[in-house]
Amino acid sequence: MKLSKDFLWGGATADFQFEGGCFEGGKGLGTHDLETNGSVQNPRAITYKMPDGTIKRARSSFFNPENIEEGGQPCLVEGQYYPSHKSVDHYHHVEEDIALLAEMGHNVYRFSIAWTRIFPTGEEECPNEEGLKFYDRIMGELKKHNMEPLITIHHDNLPVYLAEKYNGWASRHTIDCFIKYCKVLFERYGKDCKYWLTFNEINAVKGYAACGTYTCEGQTHYNAAHNMFVASAKAVILGHEMMPGSMFGAMYASSAHYPATCKPEDIWAHMNRRRQTYFFIDVMARGYYPSYTESLYQQRGVKKIFSEPEDEQILKEGTLDFISFSYYRSNTVSKDTPIGTVGGDPNPYLESTPWGWPVDPLGLRYVLNEYYDRYQKPLFIVENGLGAVDELVDGTVNDDYRINYLKDHLKAMIEAIVIDKVPCLGYTMWAPIDLVSLSTGEMKKRYGFIYVDMDDYGNGTLKRYKKKSFDWFKKVIETQGEILFED
Numbered sequence: 001m002k003l004s005k006d007f008l009w010g011g012a013t014a015d016f017q018f019e020g021g022c023f024e025g026g027k028g029l030g031t032h033d034l035e036t037n038g039s040v041q042n043p044r045a046i047t048y049k050m051p052d053g054t055i056k057r058a059r060s061s062f063f064n065p066e067n068i069e070e071g072g073q074p075c076l077v078e079g080q081y082y083p084s085h086k087s088v089d090h091y092h093h094v095e096e097d098i099a100l101l102a103e104m105g106h107n108v109y110r111f112s113i114a115w116t117r118i119f120p121t122g123e124e125e126c127p128n129e130e131g132l133k134f135y136d137r138i139m140g141e142l143k144k145h146n147m148e149p150l151i152t153i154h155h156d157n158l159p160v161y162l163a164e165k166y167n168g169w170a171s172r173h174t175i176d177c178f179i180k181y182c183k184v185l186f187e188r189y190g191k192d193c194k195y196w197l198t199f200n201e202i203n204a205v206k207g208y209a210a211c212g213t214y215t216c217e218g219q220t221h222y223n224a225a226h227n228m229f230v231a232s233a234k235a236v237i238l239g240h241e242m243m244p245g246s247m248f249g250a251m252y253a254s255s256a257h258y259p260a261t262c263k264p265e266d267i268w269a270h271m272n273r274r275r276q277t278y279f280f281i282d283v284m285a286r287g288y289y290p291s292y293t294e295s296l297y298q299q300r301g302v303k304k305i306f307s308e309p310e311d312e313q314i315l316k317e318g319t320l321d322f323i324s325f326s327y328y329r330s331n332t333v334s335k336d337t338p339i340g341t342v343g344g345d346p347n348p349y350l351e352s353t354p355w356g357w358p359v360d361p362l363g364l365r366y367v368l369n370e371y372y373d374r375y376q377k378p379l380f381i382v383e384n385g386l387g388a389v390d391e392l393v394d395g396t397v398n399d400d401y402r403i404n405y406l407k408d409h410l411k412a413m414i415e416a417i418v419i420d421k422v423p424c425l426g427y428t429m430w431a432p433i434d435l436v437s438l439s440t441g442e443m444k445k446r447y448g449f450i451y452v453d454m455d456d457y458g459n460g461t462l463k464r465y466k467k468k469s470f471d472w473f474k475k476v477i478e479t480q481g482e483i484l485f486e487d
């Protein structure tokens with residue numbers, strides 16, 4: 001079994017996890033730049049100052065962020081390590097990094113643009129030319145190597161200024177700033193970029209680092225979500241106008257979920273949990289709020305969504321062209337699983353990664369089928385990979401565990417495409433070059449085909465080394481996946 005030649009194979013990264021150069025090129029501070037390092041035991045945090053000068057920390061865990069106390073002002077604290085400031089210094093390694101991806105045969109590269117490189121506060125009249133030049137470099141390298149760009153416009157990380165002044169995505173003003181930013185990107189990169197993602201994991205983000213909101217509870221969260229829906233739809237409308245032939249997606253965190261038992265209460269809880277993800281895709285792919293909206297709002301304590309009369313038409317006109325998603329794991333759901341949980345409970349039939357993420361390749365085939373059945377739009381897997389501890393020995397890493405994880409997932413994907421006839425545009429593995437973990441802020445949770453010499457505190461030479469999986473993935477691409485089925 002193999003895929004056709006037009007299938008897009010590549011890798012995915014995000015600005016604040018990969019670029020570094022945080023204070024270079026006129027960049028403004030993004031919300032993730034105020035996020036500390038951390039670990040599973042000691043979650044990363046947003047540091048902030050109270051009016052009396054005391055420094056506090058709000059847990060910014062991806063799954064369960066905390067509110068910032070009233071009067072608190074997010075700030076950088078001396079002596080604290082903030083991983084995004086340096087990341088793995090892609091800012092100064094663009095040419096080398098993209099050449100490595102091209103050497104593996106990648107024909108697509110998914111990266112995100114840091115809003116604050118283009119508009120440092122979000123409110124400037126004119127864009128920051130130095131920021132645009134940085135992405136010109138990336139686009140130039142991609143062109144040189146015949147690689148298709150796949151640009152994420154908003155991978156969390158909005159300007160701190162918009163968070164402080166307007167409470168981030170809780171304000172409609174942020175929509176206008178976002179559209180101004182989109183227009184600049186479409187003008188500058190539109191002729192060379194066909195595939196765009198408006199938002200990353202929009203169904204899973206809430207709180208300060210991801211949405212710029214000081215609080216995380218249902219009312220603020222779903223109001224911010226509405227503003228992001230409108231922003232995304234407006235971007236799609238504008239993008240289609242300015243770049244005929246362009247294709248827009250948004251990205252959804254897509255664990256598979258299974259009912260914990262066949263008890264009707266668990267099945268019902270499972271359905272409600274699926275709707276927590278469907279809700280976001282339903283609005284953006286179909287162009288209207290689904291019938292179960294009120295019941296979902298009730299469960300989450302949402303009283304009122306602040307919308308404008310024109311929103312309905314905007315959502316209708318700005319629907320997505322394809323559905324893209326991240327897939328790392330599956331979970332189970334029972335009537336006792338707390339509402340609003342992003343993941344779910346473990347599955348006794350599955351093994352987990354060192355970070356406790358259950359490994360389930362068949363779940364990927366399940367999600368591909370489920371989404372295509374439901375939306376009838378092409379799909380794009382834009383994140384999938386294994387975070388593991390790697391050991392560099394004699395200039396390489398023997399990462400058979402990563403090869404096995406990817407092999408099983410890619411086989412499941414190809415079976416969905418070839419046997420189940422699910423249209424899928426491509427696969428971008430997270431993350432082809434080691435970078436900082438989003439959820440824990442660690443470096444030691446490594447995903448790459450390429451090892452970067454850097455530790456959890458920013459020490460290291462930043463030198464890049466090819467792991468065993470580098471040559472393996474190259475062969476997968478060369479054979480269009482056929483090699484996966486050989487033994």
Ligand code: BGP
Pocket residue numbers: 014017200201253326383387430436437438439440445
């Ligand atoms: C997704 C994010 C990515 C990425 C990935 C892996 O949620 O879109 O930014 O980091 O998960 O997660 P982690 O880095 O926490 O291992």
